[in-house]
Every structure is written in structure tokens, then in C-alpha cells.
Amino acid sequence: MREMRWPAGRSGEGLLVDRPRLRARVASGLGQILMSGDLEGAVAALAPGAPVLGLYGEADTGIPVAQVEALKEALAANNKTAEFKIYPGAPHGFHADYRTSYRKEAAEDAWNQMQAWFKKYGVLS
Numbered sequence: 855m856r857e858m859r860w861p862a863g864r865s866g867e868g869l870l871v872d873r874p875r876l877r878a879r880v881a882s883g884l885g886q887i888l889m890s891g892d893l894e895g896a897v898a899a900l901a902p903g904a905p906v907l908g909l910y911g912e913a914d915t916g917i918p919v920a921q922v923e924a925l926k927e928a929l930a931a932n933n934k935t936a937e938f939k940i941y942p943g944a945p946h947g948f949h950a951d952y953r954t955s956y957r958k959e960a961a962e963d964a965w966n967q968m969q970a971w972f973k974k975y976g977v978l979s
Contacts, residue, residue: 880907880968905935907971909964911944911957939967 906929910922919940929936941960947953949961972978 880909880971905971905975906937907967908936908938909949909967910938910940911946911948911960912940912942913944914946914948916946937971939964 908922908926910917910919912919922938922940926936926938941948941957941964944957944960945955947955948957949964950956951958951961969978
């Protein structure tokens, strides 16, 4: 099964839940879940099966680095395969080229990271 959405944001959360056939996931948002501080909900959303790549901005005021680090630790504690990359100085929505928060270098790297992740787990050839 192949599903790619970028950016994830609010609409992406529904993609993460109840998709056991997904081979790999990229979490660039989990916005509402992480913004609410619901770490357990975020882990539950990501826990079913597939390895997770997290791509976040260091300057994201809605999803602080501390929450991303806590999610990373929680996934590790639950033996989930996950990697995270935090982009220095990048705000929320750094990959959305239609927003003032767009950061070209970080966005291009994140896009390449996502494609490499999906190739690594056989989602893309």
C-alpha cells in the first residue's frame, strides 16, 4: 500500500491511525496530537507496525523539540523503529512552499529524506 501526503499536519493524523498494511510512515506533523501534549496518543497513532521517520523544525512553537524528543524516547521504549531529524531554525510548516514559513533547504532535504525512507522500506522503488 502506498500513501504519500506532504505536508501531514491535521489531515495526516488520520493517515497514521489504523493503517496496518503501511510499510513505512513519515511523521512531519502529528500536529494536533503533539500540540495537545498527548504523547500516549501520538505513540498509539504511530505504533501499529511500520517504521517511522520524524521530520520537525527546531523553531516550531506548536510542536516543541522537547515533545519530539519525548515521542522519540516513547517509541524507543515501545521497541518501535524510528528516526528523527530536527531542522535547525526551521518553523512549523517549513516544507510548505505556499507559506511564509517555507525553508527551501530544509524542505528539499526533508523531501529527500522521506523518499529515501520509503525506498529503504520498499514503499518506493
